[in-house]
Amino acid sequence: MTRKVMIVEDESLIAIDLQFILEDNGYEVVAHAKNGETAIELAHLYRPQLILMDIKMPKLDGLKASKIIEQQFGIPILFISAYSEKELLSYMKQDNVLGYVMKPFSEKNVLPALEVAFHQIEKFDRLNGKLLQAQHQMEKRKVIERAKGLLMQLENISEDQAYKKIRNESMRTQQEMVQIAQQILNTQQVNS
Ligand SMILES: [Mg+2]
Structure with missing residues (x-):
């Protein structure tokens, strides 16, 4: 089954870059949001398995959006961030946050982070299935x-x-x- 990812990034060039990396490696990009607000709407609509989430964005930033997405849908999130602030570290404790990728990124560091994230997601799904x-x-x-x-x-x-x-x-x-x-x-x- 194709792994479904949503990209949340306000800078179009970065978003396109990410999309290419993902699609080149067999991931499906189901949606692209340019701010936290749209991210919540599209997460509801497309139910991606993982969200790649920028932090600094207009309207609603990635940290706040990730909190709402966790509460409403529990969809796992991988942050993409240009800065490693203390604030980001506190968000890493949130249940649905699986890690982060530092900007500027390349295929070399995006792919392993995605692999690890999906490994966790699929393991969780399997355990959940067994529990049910x-x-x-x-x-x-x-x-x-x-x-x-x-x-x-x-x-x-x-x-x-x-x-x-x-x-x-x-x-x-x-x-x-x-x-x-x-x-x-x-x-x-x-x-x-
Ligand atoms: Mg940004």
Whole structure:
């Protein structure tokens, strides 16, 4: 999948330079904003995976915009900056700030910074996916547990028997166990 990046930079020449470097190396530039305000709008519209953010810009500067983008969309940001001020360092602690590239930049330092940033982004996505999957499994297990408890109570059978009953029905009907369990719970709700 192409890695989608947004460029936020008020100086057109620098922005074009960046765009060339990105596109030459297989990144997709989904949008280009020239100030912090537009950056927030376009981030909302295009949902890039990473934002390359200049700091000194008219209207809303990159630091303030990065804060709003973090709160609203949590999109990761890589600053591009001509100065390494203390202020910038304090922003590096923000959850979505992955680092910065010093100006003047060249392909040589932009690319490694991008690589590292995307490595982090993709690792985070993978972990997040696994977490969601685990949560989903847990929910399924809970439904099966509840149905088992209900069967034990209603039919006065052991836990093992209740489990086998759900499993056998699952095999017979070729439905997932969680579906059978849900049907058992639904019937009970209708009857009570
Ligand atoms: Mg600027």
